[in-house]
């Protein structure tokens with residue numbers, strides 16, 4: 001397919017930068033990219049008409065069971081596989097993608113959340129690109145005319161303003177993360193890893209389709225994924241779904257917002273506070289650290305507030321949920 005050819009050409013052009021190896025000093029040292037990414041987002045040919053509403057063939061939209069809070073930004077997620085290739089899951093349900101796969105996450109705000117047709121302000125498109133067995137991170141900041149986005153070499157802040165679902169105008173300084181910040185969250189031991197597309201997180205009914213087929217089965221039918229029976233066993237509940245029991249909602253929230261750092265292979269490994277949904281409650285230390293957790297998620301002080309990266313304001317709905325859960329323990 002055309003796009004696949006375009007993107008493989010890019011990978012040939014930019015290739016894998018030799019000599020840059022990840023830092024060997026200490027387990028929590030930043031992890032470096034092993035490849036150089038193209039300077040412009042348009043070089044990937046993801047969005048043929050320059051808007052994010054149309055996708056080139058070979059790029060597939062996916063949704064997650066439960067959402068990560070990032071200062072109220074809207075997000076759109078895509079994956080790209082080389083032509084004819086498939087992804088799969090390891091026995092823990094973590095995704096295994098072939099080389100030349102690209103994961104794409106675009107952050108934007110609706111100008112008026114009550115009326116999406118009034119348009120969007122595109123902020124950044126983050127990529128994970130797998131080359132020679134290693135994932136590479138990069139984020140592309142959309143230009144003022146919203147026609148293309150350029151690769152950022154460092155983190156930056158951007159003022160955004162939108163009208164929320166209650167008709168209230170909101171403004172904040174949105175933070176676009178640096179590569180070091182990317183790899184703090186996207187690390188598993190000493191390598192970069194995707195976070196969202198775990199089997200349990202993709203195992204949901206597809207929105208916007210008449211008979212709501214299961215997303216994983218839909219991808220299998222399209223020849224994009226190979227599944228093992230275990231991949232379809234445990235869906236992660238949506239923390240915003242009020243019909244789900246409180247403890248499951250709270251643990252799904254902690255899984256998506258915290259567990260990428262708070263795991264035995266994550267950035268907050270040293271805290272021994274592990275917040276993955278798959279862990280039995282007895283091994284998470286949520287019980288014994290409940291006061292710390294409440295203190296950290298509510299704090300107005302950004303040096304104390306959790307999550308450590310990715311937000312500049314506390315998530316009031318999430319705080320309310322975790323508070324209710326912790327008080328129920």
Ligand code: HEC
Pocket residue numbers: 064067068075077103104105126127128137138139176177178179181182183185186193194195196197256257260307308309310311
């Ligand atoms: C605060 C932690 C955090 C930081 C910082 C962060 N990410 Fe992520 N990222 C996540 C989580 C959690 C998900 C999965 C949930 C989702 O998609 O909303 C994710 C999802 C993604 C995805 C979709 C595929 C996947 O892994 O799920 C891409 C691509 C991505 N991030 C790239 C980046 C890049 C590039 C940067 C740096 C510019 C970055 N991220 C910084 C936490 C983070």
Ligand code: HEC
Pocket residue numbers: 184185254257258259260261262267268271273289292293296297304306307308309
């Ligand atoms: C980007 C990585 C990252 C994310 C995401 C993150 N944390 Fe942390 N967390 C850390 C690090 C690093 C420490 C240790 C340094 C410190 O105490 O500030 C820590 C410390 C903590 C502590 C103190 C440990 C203790 O036992 O007293 C608590 C509680 C905590 N985090 C809760 C959370 C919760 C709840 C979330 C999700 C809402 C979260 N964290 C998300 C990195 C992260």
